Amino acid sequence: MTSAEPVSLPADDAPILPDWPVVARADLPDEAATIALAQRLAEHLHPGDTLLLSGALGAGKTHIARALIRAWLSDPGASVPSPTFTLVQCYDSPRGEVWHADLYRLSDAQELTELGLDEALGTAVCLIEWPDRMAPDWPDAALLHLDLTPGDTRQATLRILPEHPAVDRLTRAFAE
Numbered sequence: 688m689t690s691a692e693p694v695s696l697p698a699d700d701a702p703i704l705p706d707w708p709v710v711a712r713a714d715l716p717d718e719a720a721t722i723a724l725a726q727r728l729a730e731h732l733h734p735g736d737t738l739l740l741s742g743a744l745g746a747g748k749t750h751i752a753r754a755l756i757r758a759w760l761s762d763p764g765a766s767v768p769s770p771t772f773t774l775v776q777c778y779d780s781p782r783g784e785v786w787h788a789d790l791y792r793l794s795d796a797q798e799l800t801e802l803g804l805d806e807a808l809g810t811a812v813c814l815i816e817w818p819d820r821m822a823p824d825w826p827d828a829a830l831l832h833l834d835l836t837p838g839d840t841r842q843a844t845l846r847i848l849p850e851h852p853a854v855d856r857l858t859r860a861f862a863e
């Protein structure tokens with residue numbers, strides 16, 4: 688599938704994100720494509736994996752997290768509110784816990800400990816919106832960046848260190 692060039696923010700406004708190598712890209716022409724990618728990611732994620740979800744306001748971070756959590760829970764109707772104000776939401780299932788965080792309103796790094804997210808990292812599946820708020824203390828993670836593209840479509844980019852144990856699993860989720 689071809690895609691138009693992603694629209695980039697001016698460099699001065701771009702949030703600081705980990706500079707890990709790009710290992711995969713996917714065009715997401717509509718919401719269904721985003722949900723399908725989330726479902727494949729849910730199949731390949733293991734407890735202890737962390738996925739940082741970056742992208743502009745409205746890029747689709749919550750949309751992909753919601754679909755991934757529903758797939759992880761095997762409950763397509765599960766209520767998955769955006770953690771905009773609570774900062775974290777936690778879901779339990781026989782496969783293990785999923786933590787969904789939105790750090791947009793994070794006041795300081797100490798709050799990550801108070802919220803329990805520090806302890807969940809490396810144990811639960813953690814999906815973290817606005818991970819730039821953690822800079823420069825990146826957790827051991829993969830970064831899924833969503834670019835808004837012309838025509839209200841999206842492009843997803845997966846960045847991860849080549850030696851990361853989840854690299855093959857997550858790349859496969861993009862390739863299928």
Ligand SMILES: Nc1ncnc2c1ncn2[C@@H]1O[C@H](COP(=O)(O)OP(=O)(O)OP(=O)(O)O)[C@@H](O)[C@H]1O
Pocket residue numbers: 715716717718719720721742743744745746747748749750751789816839840841
């Ligand atoms: N291909 C697509 N993938 C994801 N969302 C899409 C797509 N096309 C349209 N949308 C719409 O874009 C919006 C994305 O909203 P969402 O809340 O997921 O953004 P967000 O990145 O979490 O924003 P915020 O930074 O405010 O938390 C939704 O209304 C969704 O329906």
Ligand SMILES: [Mg+2]
Pocket residue numbers: 748749750769789816
């Ligand atoms: Mg959101």
